[in-house]
Amino acid sequence: MSLHLYDTSTRAIREFVPVEAGRASIYLCGATVQAPPHIGHIRSGVSFDVLRRWLTRSGYDVAFCRNVTDIDDKIIKTSAAEGVPWFVVAERNQRAFTWAYETLGCLPPTVEPRATGHVPEMITLMQRLIERGHAYAGGGDVYFDVRSYASRYGALSNQRLENMRPAFDCDDDSHKRDPRDFALWKGEKPGEPTWPAPWGPGRPGWHLECSAMATKYLGSTFDIHGGGLDLIFPHHENEIAQSQAAGDGFARHWLHNGLVKIGAEKMGKSLGNSLLIPEIVQKVRPVELRYYLAVPHYRSSIDYSEEALREAAAAYQRIEGFVTRAAEVIHDVDAHAPLPQAFVEAMDDDLATPQAIAVVHEVVREGNVALSRGDKEAVARLLAETQNMLDVFGLDPRAPQWRDAGSDLKPVVDALVSVALEQRKAARERRDFAAADAIRDQLTALGILVEDTPHGPRWEISR
Numbered sequence: 385m386s387l388h389l390y391d392t393s394t395r396a397i398r399e400f401v402p403v404e405a406g407r408a409s410i411y412l413c414g415a416t417v418q419a420p421p422h423i424g425h426i427r428s429g430v431s432f433d434v435l436r437r438w439l440t441r442s443g444y445d446v447a448f449c450r451n452v453t454d455i456d457d458k459i460i461k462t463s464a465a466e467g468v469p470w471f472v473v474a475e476r477n478q479r480a481f482t483w484a485y486e487t488l489g490c491l492p493p494t495v496e497p498r499a500t501g502h503v504p505e506m507i508t509l510m511q512r513l514i515e516r517g518h519a520y521a522g523g524g525d526v527y528f529d530v531r532s533y534a535s536r537y538g539a540l541s542n543q544r545l546e547n548m549r550p551a552f553d554c555d556d557d558s559h560k561r562d563p564r565d566f567a568l569w570k571g572e573k574p575g576e577p578t579w580p581a582p583w584g585p586g587r588p589g590w591h592l593e594c595s596a597m598a599t600k601y602l603g604s605t606f607d608i609h610g611g612g613l614d615l616i617f618p619h620h621e622n623e624i625a626q627s628q629a630a631g632d633g634f635a636r637h638w639l640h641n642g643l644v645k646i647g648a649e650k651m652g653k654s655l656g657n658s659l660l661i662p663e664i665v666q667k668v669r670p671v672e673l674r675y676y677l678a679v680p681h682y683r684s685s686i687d688y689s690e691e692a693l694r695e696a697a698a699a700y701q702r703i704e705g706f707v708t709r710a711a712e713v714i715h716d717v718d719a720h721a722p723l724p725q726a727f728v729e730a731m732d733d734d735l736a737t738p739q740a741i742a743v744v745h746e747v748v749r750e751g752n753v754a755l756s757r758g759d760k761e762a763v764a765r766l767l768a769e770t771q772n773m774l775d776v777f778g779l780d781p782r783a784p785q786w787r788d789a790g791s792d793l794k795p796v797v798d799a800l801v802s803v804a805l806e807q808r809k810a811a812r813e814r815r816d817f818a819a820a821d822a823i824r825d826q827l828t829a830l831g832i833l834v835e836d837t838p839h840g841p842r843w844e845i846s847r
Contacts, residue, residue, distance in 0.1 A: 524571025
C-alpha cells in the first residue's frame with residue numbers, strides 16, 4: 385500500500401501522488417506572532433513534523449516551508465497596547481515559537497519565510513489578479529472580488545457563496561463591491577507600518593501573504609498545504625481563490641490537524657485557557673509532551689487534561705525503559721533495519737499514529753521478554769525496530785535531541801551516584817545489608833532509582 389492522506393478539498397482519503405516523483409513539497413501555515421505559543425499552536429508543528437519524517441523515511445526528498453506572519457491586525461493591536469513597536473512584538477514571539485518547536489524536537493524547516501520580507505511578491509500577485517479581473521483597488525485598499533470566482537469559492541469549506549457572512553476584515557467596507565470581498569492590501573493608517581505599492585502605501589492582508597510565499601519557494605503547484613482546522617475558512621479558502629484565480633495550480637492536497645481543547649472550547653489566549661509551552665515542560669519532559677501531541681491521530685481533537693498528560697508520560701517511559709535497558713546490551717543499532725509491516729501500513733493509512741504506536745508498544749513488550757531470557761539476537765532486532773519506529777515519531781530516546789537533555793550535569797551526577805553505588809557494593813560484600821539498604825533509600829529519596837540487574841546495578845532519575 386502506498387501513502388494515502390485525507391484531503392480536505394475532496395473530503396476523502398486519496399493516494400499521495402507528488403508533483404515530481406521522489407520529491408514532496410509541504411507548506412505549513414506557521415505562527416502569527418502576536419503572542420507566545422501554547423500547546424494548541426505547537427500541535428500543528430508536531431503533527432506535520434511526523435508527516436515530514438514519514439515522507440523522508442518513505443524515500444522522498446522533502447522541501448518543507450513553514451511561514452511566519454510577522455505583520456497582522458493582532459500584532460499591531462498588541463503593539464499599541466504595550467506601547468512598543470510592532471516589530472518588537474513580532475521578534476519576541478517569533479523567538480518564543482522557534483524555541484518551542486526546537487524544544488519539542490521539530491526538525492527545522494527547509495525555509496521559514498517572513499511575510500514582511502515578501503511584499504514585492506505580494507504586489508506582483510495583486511497585479512496579476514487585477515489584470516485578470518479578480519481584484520480591484522478602492523480607497524487605497526485592494527480587494528479580491530469573490531463573485532468573479534463564485535463558481536469555485538467555498539469548495540474547500542463546503543459552503544455556498546450566498547450563505548457566507550461578510551469578510552469583516554476592514555474598518556470601512558464602503559469601497560467593497562461585495563461585503564464578502566476580502567482585503568489583499570490595506571491602505572495606510574496612522575501609527576501602522578506601511579510599504580510602497582502602486583495603489584498607495586499600506587500593508588498586506590493576511591491571506592495574500594501565504595499564497596505569495598508558498599509559490600515563491602515551492603512553485604506554482606506543490607504537493608501539500610497544511611494547518612489547523614480553524615484555518616479552513618476563511619484563510620485557506622481565500623488562499624485557494626486568489627492563487628488559482630491568478631493562474632497557479634497551488635496545493636494538490638489539503639491537510640488539517642485537529643485542535644487542542646479544554647472542555648468544549650478551543651484553546652486560545654482570548655479565552656484565558658492557553659497553556660504555554662514553558663509551563664507544560666515544567667510538568668513533564670519535552671519528549672513526553674511531544675508523545676502526548678504526536679500519538680493521537682492528527683485529524684482528531686485533543687481534550688487537554690493533566691491526567692491524560694501524565695498517562696502519556698508514563699506510556700513513553702515504558703518505551704524509554706526498554707530502549708535504555710536494551711542499549712546496555714546492544715551497542716550498535718541498525719538504523720536501516722526494516723520497520724514492522726503493521727507499522728508501515730498504519731502510517732500509510734492517513735498517518736494512523738494510534739495504531740502505529742500500538743505496534744511500538746507490542747514490540748517493546750516482546751523486547752522486554754527477550755531481555756529477561758537473555759536472547760541478545762532478538763533484543764538487537766527488536767531494539768532496532770523500536771528505535772526506527774520512534775524516529776518516525778521524533779521520539780527516539782537515544783536521539784541527540786533527548787539523549788543530551790541535561791547533559792551538562794550528567795557527568796557530575798553520574799560520578800556522585802557511582803560513588804554511592806560503590807559504597808553500597810562494599811556494604812553488601814561485608815554483608816552489612818542494613819547499610820546497603822540505607823544507601824539505596826537515600827538515593828531513592830533524592831530521586832535516583834537503582835535497579836539490580838545480572839550485569840550489575842543501573843540507575844536512572846525518577847520522573
